[in-house]
Structures are given as structure tokens and as C-alpha cells.
Amino acid sequence: MRLQVLGCGDAFGSGGRFHTCFHVSAGSASFLVDCGASSLIAMRRFGVDPNTIRTVLISHLHGDHFGGLPFLLLDAQFVSRRTAPLKIAGPPTLPARLQVLRETMFPGSTETDLGFPLDIVELEPQVTTQVNGVLVTAYPVRHPSRAPSFALRCQVEHRALCYSGDTEWGPVLIEAARGADLFIAECYTFDRPVPFHSSWMSLREHLQEIGAKRVLLTHMSTDMLEQVAIDGAERAEDGMVLEIWPDTGRQGTGA
Numbered sequence: 001m002r003l004q005v006l007g008c009g010d011a012f013g014s015g016g017r018f019h020t021c022f023h024v025s026a027g028s029a030s031f032l033v034d035c036g037a038s039s040l041i042a043m044r045r046f047g048v049d050p051n052t053i054r055t056v057l058i059s060h061l062h063g064d065h066f067g068g069l070p071f072l073l074l075d076a077q078f079v080s081r082r083t084a085p086l087k088i089a090g091p092p093t094l095p096a097r098l099q100v101l102r103e104t105m106f107p108g109s110t111e112t113d114l115g116f117p118l119d120i121v122e123l124e125p126q127v128t129t130q131v132n133g134v135l136v137t138a139y140p141v142r143h144p145s146r147a148p149s150f151a152l153r154c155q156v157e158h159r160a161l162c163y164s165g166d167t168e169w170g171p172v173l174i175e176a177a178r179g180a181d182l183f184i185a186e187c188y189t190f191d192r193p194v195p196f197h198s199s200w201m202s203l204r205e206h207l208q209e210i211g212a213k214r215v216l217l218t219h220m221s222t223d224m225l226e227q228v229a230i231d232g233a234e235r236a237e238d239g240m241v242l243e244i245w246p247d248t249g250r251q252g253t254g255a
């Protein structure tokens with residue numbers, strides 16, 4: 001499994017980072033986890049061909065996490081000339097919310113033929129769904145978005161990736177990320193409590209119990225970006241590539 005960070009910023013542009021978007025490729029699977037408003041720009045910046053994306057998984061319905069979908073669809077229709085099917089999976093009400101978003105940003109855009117099959121899937125809480133070869137389990141987290149907000153656990157090619165979404169600390173993250181090969185954790189502040197977001201101090205005390213093999217911090221505010229004393233986790237950077245893990249890597253094959 002190869003993961004590239006296309007965006008690890010918050011909603012406020014802290015540190016000049018792109019909105020949340022991770023590109024994962026594993027075997028025949030190629031998918032995005034979240035597609036924030038700036039994600040198409042990030043795909044161009046880091047050389048990801050939008051036509052290679054088969055699936056987009058959405059954690060929650062905020063603009064810095066799903067606001068890039070109208071641009072992705074418009075590009076697919078008029079510039080990239082996509083023909084392959086695209087599947088988008090996310091929280092309940094995603095089809096209606098995306099319809100409103102597309103019409104608000106580009107009036108009339110939902111009335112024309114895209115030129116490729118678009119399938120929008122609503123994920124159910126605590127249910128594992130097969131989405132284009134990726135096993136996705138959605139865990140409800142504490143982050144109001146007028147729809148359920150999720151942490152997403154994705155299993156593909158015998159690897160498990162958990163993304164916390166945006167949330168304040170809750171024990172559901174232990175279940176969602178337990179033993180994962182990679183846990184991408186929202187870490188908005190260092191120690192300052194902010195409602196519905198996580199701090200490094202709240203995460204750190206649970207990392208041992210979670211037991212993820214690798215922890216990547218994302219969605220950092222300016223004050224978190226300025227901290228130097230982080231032990232036991234890596235900080236995401238836009239463009240960063242993680243191999244989880246090559247066949248000759250530390251976990252060998254078939255694990």
C-alpha cells in the first residue's frame with residue numbers, strides 16, 4: 001500500500017497546507033480519502049491523474065473534506081474526459097448534500113451528462129462495506145456536520161489504514177484504529193482543548209492502547225505546527241509518500 005498526502009491542512013489554511021486528501025494505491029485499488037476544496041489543485045501539484053482514481057471515501061460533510069468533489073466531477077467531465085466509473089462513499093445524506101454543493105458552485109452542473117457512471121454510496125455506522133475492493137468500516141465520531149461524521153477504517157491488500165476524520169477524543173477511535181498499519185489522526189492542537197477536535201495530549205495517552213504500527217498527525221493548527229516536542233508519531237506534510245509496506249519491507253508478504 002502506498003499513501004501520498006495530498007493535503008493535511010485544516011479548514012483555515014494553517015501553514016499554507018491543502019485541505020484534507022490522502023491518495024492510496026494498493027493492488028488495483030486507487031482511492032482518495034477525503035477530497036477537500038483544494039484537492040484538485042493538490043492532485044495537479046503532486047502529479048496524480050484524476051482519471052486513475054476509482055473511489056473517493058468521505059469522512060464527513062465539511063468543505064475542507066468534501067468541498068473538492070464538484071471540482072473533481074467538473075474536471076472529469078470537461079478536462080480529464082473520464083469514461084471509467086467513479087464511486088464516492090460517505091456519510092448518510094451525501095447524495096443530497098453533494099447535489100446542493102454542485103448546484104451552488106456550478107449552477108446547472110447536475111443537469112448535464114457526466115459521460116461516465118457515477119455511483120454515490122451512503123456508508124452506515126458500524127457496518128463494513130466493500131467499496132471497489134476496499135473494505136470500509138465507518139465509526140461515528142464527535143464532530144457536528146448535520147450528518148454523521150465518521151472515522152474510517154480501510155482494509156485492502158491485507159493492510160489496515162484508519163483515518164480519524166475530525167473529532168475530539170473518544171474511545172471509538174481505539175476500536176477504529178486498533179492495530180492498524182497506519183493511523184492518520186487529526187491533531188488540531190498541542191494541549192489546548194477545542195470542542196470537536198483532538199489535541200496531541202489527548203491522543204498521546206491512548207496511542208499505546210491503540211497499538212497502531214505508525215501514527216501520522218494531520219489537520220494541525222498553527223500552534224500545533226509550531227510544536228517540536230512530538231514523540232511517538234510523525235507529522236504529515238503535503239506531498240509526503242508512505243510505503244506501507246513494500247514486499248521486501250519489515251512486515252514481509254502475505255501478513
Ligand SMILES: [Zn+2]
Pocket residue numbers: 010011062064065166219
Ligand atoms: Zn476539517
